Amino acid sequence: MDESWRLLEQLVQEVNQQTEQLKKMQEKVGELSATASSKDGMVTVTVGPRGEVRTIDFDPRVYRKLSPSELSAVIVQQIERATSEVSAGMKELMEPFVPDLPFDDLFGEGTDFASFLPQPSTPEPRDPRP
Template identity: 75%
Template sequence: MVGDEQWKLLEQLVQEVNQQTEQLKQMQEKVRDLSATSRSKDGMVSVTVGPRGDVRTIDLDPRVYRKLSPSELSASIVEQIGKAARQVRGDMKEVMEPFVPDLPTDDLFGEDMSFEAFLRRPCKPPGPRPPM
């Protein structure tokens, strides 16, 4: 038979698991909404990337074609993508750090991965204690 103290401990553990599950879901939403933008020093190229380094926008100043050669433009775009991706990875690590210290973020947020795949559905606290 389960004693009163053990029953209370079990209820407390179920509540903690549910709270942690909710916190992880909130963290996933924050990560999903992350983005970073990098602008070239000359202001000709601006790139925004999402949490996986996916390019969301590339904005070019209309004068870019007169000021930069095709290879310079290409190099600037690649550079801004890299800068923005590094920024968003840093932001992601900050959001995730309390939950998964020292875990590479790529392991959690590669293609087709989500936290919900790692989580069980929330537990329900036990009902009234059964009669002894």
């Protein structure tokens, strides 16, 4: 019985360690953010861990230098860059816990949420003959 009890205690200790590591990882994920600035420094964007835009900062001269469509394109570009950086950070944090997770397939560019949903199907007609 002593050996069994020792193995159980060891197992509980391992589970507690892993739980603590997961809590720390979750905290780090919650703190993830990335900031991207345009080459000329006119637009700076910061995104959070889920890619949500937290701030967009403009150099006051941006309105004289860029047209509305150019400004829009620069903003989108910086959001994409910052989101990509956050995604890389997320992958780095999660990989030790789920090394076989196809992270790029699940969260990479071109990922379509609908592809993870069950697809509708039409039942095949059955042959009434036995």
